[in-house]
Amino acid sequence: IDVNVSPHIDENNQFKSNAPEIRKYKKRFNCDILCAALWGVNLLIGTDNGLMLLDRSGQGKVYSLIKGRRFQQLNVLESQNILLTISGKKNKIRLYYLSFLKNKIVKSQTNDGKRPAFTNLGELQGAKHFKIVKYERIKFLIVALDDSIEVYAWAPKPYHKFMTFKVFSQLSYRPLLVDLTIEEGSRLKVIYGSTYGFHAIDLDTSNQIDIYLPSQLNDSVIPHAIIVLPNTNGMQLLLCYNNEGVYCDTYGKKSKDILLQWGELPTSVAYISNGKVMGWGNKAIEIRNVDSATLDGVFMHKRAQKLKYLCEKNEKVFFSSIRNGSSCQIYFMALNKMSS
Incomplete structure (x- = not known):
């Protein structure tokens, strides 16, 4: 992705680029990434064929947590020990216990098989x-x-x-x-x-x-x-x-x-906590002011590609490429330089 953000002039009339930093994780996913949620610093990833965890604190290792289930939406409620999901063929609201997922990562046996791994919200489908x-x-x-x-x-x-x-x-x-x-x-x-x-x-x-x-x-x-x-x-x-x-x-x-x-029809639109609204198009990512709709920045793609917004926290934005026959990857953008 090429960055093309209008430079701003500071008090000393010096041009300074407020271009956010963009990184791409090396891991290539051979399934469709549908959603994600931050759990601490790490990223839980919901795909059409399972739930994974991307270890952002280390070398970017990916752990498989649940296989063979489609995850459409995720939300971590840490104080409740819950990962809230829309998942499965029938799109149920299923609540997984974070302690169960943690045990799967550290291969702990403390769960002892007595506590259930999840609970469903009623009979919702x-x-x-x-x-x-x-x-x-x-x-x-x-x-x-x-x-x-x-x-x-x-x-x-x-x-x-x-x-x-x-x-x-x-x-x-x-x-x-x-x-x-x-x-x-x-x-x-x-x-x-x-x-x-x-x-x-x-x-x-x-x-x-x-x-x-x-x-x-x-x-x-x-x-x-x-x-x-x-x-x-x-x-x-x-x-x-x-x-x-x-x-x-x-x-x-x-x-x-x-x-x-928007300059083109976006695949995703999201409000970011620093007062920006972002739109992901095939040719570019646009960043706009949420109050005035004015354009604050444009990120031009080197080639046309579909991108999907995943999640955001503390001005760190995660999004992924949409799989086109082969694989897809996750991108990470830090917007703190653009705070208004």
């Missing part, structure tokens, strides 16, 4: 996407299913599990992407994306509204990201779909007369 959101001291889990959305709350010991909080089964559209926003610190609202646009459900009243339905689109909507803008009391959103993004509030009112327009 057909999960499309989930999101973990903290509100005060509660961890909420929002799950998009084939034709419903379910909200769970984490119950600490002695229960130590997610318990049903709300179920919304009478939906006007099939959810593909979900999030939860807390308006003004008190009102909880589910935001979800479908092939028609973006919608909201008030958790107290169960009222459903359409937030944004693109009117000029002939094709169906591909929802990429629901971004709750920082410092807006959970009221302002950037909704990214197809090759653009719109700014509106949680009631569907347009909040900015700006349209975020």
Whole structure:
């Protein structure tokens, strides 16, 4: 990947390049990488044929943890000792115990076979996407299913599990992407994306509204990201779909007369914790300011290739190439030089 980021001038009128550092891990994967999540400094990798761990603290060794199972989404909840997954042929929500995975790496026998390796979240099947959101001291889990959305709350010991909080089964559209926003610190609202646009459900009243339905689109909507803008009391959103993004509030009112327009149709869009939103296209990766949609940087590929966003933490962004017949690799980008 070639880096092409506009240089900035510092106080002494000296040009300084804010080009982030990009690395590529040597390991070539002969399966499709679908998702990833950081566990400490190491990277858990979900593929179409198993779960692996990339040791980032050492020589980049890859450990196979679970074989023969498809992993679509991962989220590490370290304080709960849980790896939350959408996995298997039936897309179940399965919770693996981190202690079990750790024992597989260090080949420890302390598990003694008594403690189960995982537990499923009820009888759920057909999960499309989930999101973990903290509100005060509660961890909420929002799950998009084939034709419903379910909200769970984490119950600490002695229960130590997610318990049903709300179920919304009478939906006007099939959810593909979900999030939860807390308006003004008190009102909880589910935001979800479908092939028609973006919608909201008030958790107290169960009222459903359409937030944004693109009117000029002939094709169906591909929802990429629901971004709750920082410092807006959970009221302002950037909704990214197809090759653009719109700014509106949680009631569907347009909040900015700006349209975020990507240079090409991205395969992935993600909000990064330093106030940037990134789009991965076939020709380039674009970095934009989340508040103004202005272009902050472009990374041109040496040759056209499809890339997929995996995860981000502390301005370290992980993404992978999409396998095209042979193998794929994982990339790592440090954005801390670009902090605004």
